[in-house]
Amino acid sequence: MMQHVPQVLSKAAVADIRQQLDQHTAWIDGQHSAGPQAKKSKHNLQFDPQHLVYPALAEQIEQALRQHPLVQSATLAKHILRPMFNCYQQQGTYGNHVDSAVHYSAAHQQLIRTDVSMTLFLSEPEEYQGGELVIEDTYGAHEVKLDAGDVILYPATSLHRVEPVTAGRRIAAFTWAQSMIRDDWQRSMLFNLDMTIGQLRQQLGDNEQVLQLTAHYHNLLRQWGEL
The missing domain is CATH 1.20.5 (Single alpha-helices involved in coiled-coils or other helix-helix interfaces)
Structure with a gap:
């Protein structure tokens, strides 16, 4: 099931997060967190999780997701992994892939099964060209490009990709939930x-x-x- 959840973050909250992300030169090559197969098609930047401002920003996103009634109902989350931040620019792209089935959660000190993928857009659609999140299911390919503050939820089993960003910067937060309902x-x-x-x-x-x-x-x- 794919679900668009609007206004998980207010415009003011988005602006504050963007200001903090933009003022720090803490973006590193996204391939640092990619597996051997993903390295071939992953061309983006990720905000360094070791940076001092990262924990507070990630906590703000996680709490917004946990507290939103529509996100709660759609995910029935048992665990939500600490969100990360990515940036696509200058033809940045991520080819077709399926997210890893399991991630280690330092916060919970255990492995977390990834049932639901979540992308929270932090750039307005007019800030960049290209960069559509394309999610494939039995009904075909679905292009997603949402307003800043909106979230798309989709099964982590889905084949998906991010189209090349040909102008501007596409910034987003992303994470996964382990649901109480595996299926x-x-x-x-x-x-x-x-x-x-x-x-x-x-x-x-x-x-x-x-x-x-x-x-x-x-x-x-x-x-x-x-x-």
């Missing part, structure tokens, strides 16, 4: 059910039918969830 289809069903329950509550209040649907949602979560 993407089950996660999608629960998300759709949760959205339907929310709409019915607004229209009808907590009547008997809405309460029954809510019970059904939580029983499915008990059946499918991994804690």
Whole structure:
């Protein structure tokens, strides 16, 4: 399931993060974090996670993701890895690839399975040319280029790429979540059910039918969830 989540960060928050990222020369070659296969097609920059300002910026992004109701519902996250920041410019690109299935989380001191990929855009679409995130699924290829502060969520199993940036700079934060629901289809069903329950509550209040649907949602979560 792909899900666009608008305004996870306010424009003011985006501007503050961009100011801090732009004023430090802490961008390093993105191939430092690439595996042997990815090194052949990964041509971007990443903000150095050893830089002094990185922890606070990453924490701000992580908290915004954790606290957003739509992100919570779509990911049912058990863990969210500490976000990182990348920059594409001067024909920077990342060819077709699938994200690694497992990452080590220093914060949790354990391995985290990557179920949901998340990209939070920090550049407005008019700031750069090209740079579309292209995600492939059974319905074809989907180009994503969102407003600054918006997030795209998609299955980490997806083949995806970033098209070359031919002008300007494309800056984004990216991370992964391990979901309580490993299966993407089950996660999608629960998300759709949760959205339907929310709409019915607004229209009808907590009547008997809405309460029954809510019970059904939580029983499915008990059946499918991994804690």
